[in-house]
Amino acid sequence: MILPWEGNARLDAGRASEARLAEAVGLTAAIGLVVVHTAIVPLRMRRSASLLGLGQMETQGRAIAEQHVAVVVVDSQLSPVQQRNLEKAWGCKVIDRTGLILDIFGERATTSEGALQVELAHLSYQRSRLVRSWTHLERQRGGFGFLGGPGETQIEADRRLIDDRMVRLKRELEQVRRTRGLHRDARRRTPFPTVALVGYTNAGKSTLFNALTGAEVVARDQLFATLDPTMRGLTLPSGRRAILSDTVGFISELPTELVAAFRATLEEVSQADIILHVRDASHPDTDAQRQDVEAVLGGLVAEGTLDDTWRDRTIEVLNKADLLGGVAEVQTRSGSVAVSAITREGLEALARMIDARLQAGMEVCHYDLSVADGARLAWLYQHGEMVDRQDVEDRISVTVRLLPADRARFEA
Numbered sequence: 001m002i003l004p005w006e007g008n009a010r011l012d013a014g015r016a017s018e019a020r021l022a023e024a025v026g027l028t029a030a031i032g033l034v035v036v037h038t039a040i041v042p043l044r045m046r047r048s049a050s051l052l053g054l055g056q057m058e059t060q061g062r063a064i065a066e067q068h069v070a071v072v073v074v075d076s077q078l079s080p081v082q083q084r085n086l087e088k089a090w091g092c093k094v095i096d097r098t099g100l101i102l103d104i105f106g107e108r109a110t111t112s113e114g115a116l117q118v119e120l121a122h123l124s125y126q127r128s129r130l131v132r133s134w135t136h137l138e139r140q141r142g143g144f145g146f147l148g149g150p151g152e153t154q155i156e157a158d159r160r161l162i163d164d165r166m167v168r169l170k171r172e173l174e175q176v177r178r179t180r181g182l183h184r185d186a187r188r189r190t191p192f193p194t195v196a197l198v199g200y201t202n203a204g205k206s207t208l209f210n211a212l213t214g215a216e217v218v219a220r221d222q223l224f225a226t227l228d229p230t231m232r233g234l235t236l237p238s239g240r241r242a243i244l245s246d247t248v249g250f251i252s253e254l255p256t257e258l259v260a261a262f263r264a265t266l267e268e269v270s271q272a273d274i275i276l277h278v279r280d281a282s283h284p285d286t287d288a289q290r291q292d293v294e295a296v297l298g299g300l301v302a303e304g305t306l307d308d309t310w311r312d313r314t315i316e317v318l319n320k321a322d323l324l325g326g327v328a329e330v331q332t333r334s335g336s337v338a339v340s341a342i343t344r345e346g347l348e349a350l351a352r353m354i355d356a357r358l359q360a361g362m363e364v365c366h367y368d369l370s371v372a373d374g375a376r377l378a379w380l381y382q383h384g385e386m387v388d389r390q391d392v393e394d395r396i397s398v399t400v401r402l403l404p405a406d407r408a409r410f411e412a
Contacts, residue, residue, distance in 0.1 A: 016284070016285065017040050018040075019284055019285045019288075020075060021038060021040055021075070023251075023252075024073065024075040024097070025038065026202070027073075027097075027100050027101065027104065028073050028100065030104050031100070031103050031104050031107055033071060033073075036067045036069065037063050037064070037067045037069065039060060039063070041056055041060070047082075048079075048081070048082075049081060049082065049085055050082055050085045050086055050089065051074070051076070051078060051082045051086070052086075057086070057089050057090075060072075060090070061089060061090050064090050064091075064092060065091075069090075069092055070092055070093065071092065071093045071094075071095065072086070072090060072092055072093070072094045072095075073094075073095055073096075073097075073100055074086070074094060074095070074096050074097070075096075075097050076096060076097055077096050077097060077098055077253070078094070078096035080128060080129045083095075083096065083129070097253060098125060099125065101251065101254075102118070102121055102122050102125055105117075105118045105121065106118045106119075106122060113173075113176050116169055116172055116173055116176065117173065119169060120166060120169040120170065120173065123162050123165060123166050123169070124166065126162065127159060127162050127163075127166075192233070192241050192242055192243050193240075193242050193243070193273040193274070193358055193403060194242065194243045194244075194245060194268075194271065194272045194273055194274075195234065195242050195243065195244050195245065195272060195273065195274040195275075195276060195354060196244075196245045196247060196268055196269045196272035196274070196275050196276065197209060197244070197245065197246050197247060197276050197278055198247055198250070198269055198275055198276070198277055198278070198293060198297070199249060199250065199276075199277055199278035199279060199293060199317075200249060200250055200251065200279065200280065200289040200290075200292060200293055201249030201250065201251050202249065202280065203249065203278045203279055203280040203283075203289070203319060203320075204278060204280060204319040204320055204341050205246055205247070205249065205278045206246055207319075207341040207342065208276075208278055208317065208319060208339070208341040209230070209232070209244060209246040210341075211341045211342075211344055211347060212234055212244060212347065212350075212351070213232035213233065213234050213244055214232075215230070215232045230245070230246045231243055231244065231245045231246075232244055236351055236354060236355040236358075237348070237351055237352055237355050238355050238359070238385075240355060240358065240385070242273075242274075242354070242358070245268050245269075245272065247266070247268060247269060250292060250293045250296045251292065252288070252289075252292040254292075254296055266300060266305060266306075269297075269300075269306065269310075270300065270305055270306040270307065270310075272313070273313065273358060273361065273403070274313055274314075274315060274354055274357055274358060275310060275313050275314040275315070276314075276315050276317050276350075276354075277290070277293060277314050277315070277316050277317065278317045278319050279316065279317065279318050279319060280319060280320050281318035281319060281320055281321055281323075281324060281330050281338065282320045282321075282323035282324050283320075290316075297310060313357075313361075314335070315335060315336070315337065315350075315353055315354065315357060316333075316335055316336035316337070317336070317337060317339055317350060318330050318332060318336055318337065318338040318339070319339055319340070319341055320340065320341075320342075321338045321339060321340040321345065321346060322340040322342055322343045322345070326340075326345060327339065327340065327345050327346040327349075337349050337350050337353050358403075359385070359401065361403060361404070362384075362385065362401040362402055362403055362404075363401065363402055363403075363404060363407055364387065364399060364400075364401055365384075365399070365400055365401075365402055365407055366397070366398070366399050367380070367397075367398050367400070368395055368396070368397050369395070369396045369397075369398065370394065370395065370396070371391075371394050371395065371396055373396075376410075377396060377398070379410065380398060380400050380402075380410070383402065383403075383406045383410070384400040384401055384402040384406060385400065385401040385402075386398065386399075386400050387399040387400060387401060
């Protein structure tokens with residue numbers, strides 16, 4: 001049972017309530033729940049105790065009883081008190097949008113890194129759910145015999161256990177972050193630039209990834225089908241090689257616990273030479289989804305994970321053009337390209353645009369080398385794009401295009 005609502009400017013943000021409902025149904029189906037009842041409940045104000053008004057709670061309670069509902073999903077963030085009171089009123093389990101997304105991530109995480117990230121996000125969320133509402137949370141006895149002090153409450157004990165586990169997880173994830181940093185440093189020493197895919201969940205990133213690289217990454221018509229980043233080689237029309245990275249999808253109101261936990265993964269985007277923002281051009285809320293993705297990237301800029309030049313490195317990919325009648329039917333703008341990852345229409349144009357963007361970011365450099373300096377010449381051939389070469393007596397004069405980072409390394 002899904003309960004999104006309209007009338008709240010922050011929640012709607014240009015998004016139709018029906019589209020919000022459809023997305024919530026998709027999220028619920030992603031963890032195998034069968035939806036038997038849906039409702040859009042208008043709110044004039046949020047009740048601090050129960051979110052919904054008394055009449056609305058009774059109306060939905062009757063529907064819950066008639067349908068024998070076991071789990072109610074409320075498409076918003078609930079406070080611990082609101083969640084507890086709704087569960088008491090309806091006599092079933094109630095989860096909010098954050099809890100639902102965390103459950104999906106917990107079910108989909110396959111790698112050890114993904115499991116660590118999801119567990120950290122879960123614990124951060126659960127810590128806020130420790131409220132004085134269960135009978136087992138009475139104060140424990142402390143000290144010895146009959147003269148002991150009040151001791152600590154079960155809430156305090158649970159919170160301490162969670163805090164200890166979170167400290168260990170953060171330590172392990174910091175090691176993951178350092179390892180990723182070493183891998184990125186190793187990739188920088190190769191001649192291959194990196195291209196990262198970002199976008200709203202279910203925009204077709206993994207399908208596009210497979211179409212461009214020939215890989216067989218799991219691609220389903222399902223929200224959050226991809227959690228763990230995958231990298232493959234990509235050959236561009238000029239013959240230049242690049243590394244393409246598939247990343248986790250974003251969603252509106254992405255839980256802050258997940259953004260924090262997946263920082264190590266999102267850093268792959270920050271280090272990319274080109275960012276492909278993949279959009280579902282056929283979705284009725286495609287513009288609102290674009291704003292949601294840009295909001296997450298803007299948040300990464302604010303915390304220093306991503307630099308503020310990311311827009312200059314971004315190509316907008318309007319995917320699923322086949323659902324609109326082909327790429328010719330999709331309205332594009334400067335810096336965007338329409339494609340269909342399923343039919344492969346528009347992929348050549350996308351590859352050419354990536355090629356051109358990489359070339360535009362390269363600097364034309366002139367060097368005079370000794371004929372005996374074969375190692376430096378080979379390095380330029382491997383890392384750059386040779387424009388001209390003149391062999392004169394004991395000197396070799398070359399003109400080569402290099403990425404700024406490669407030029408700095410060579411001249412250093």
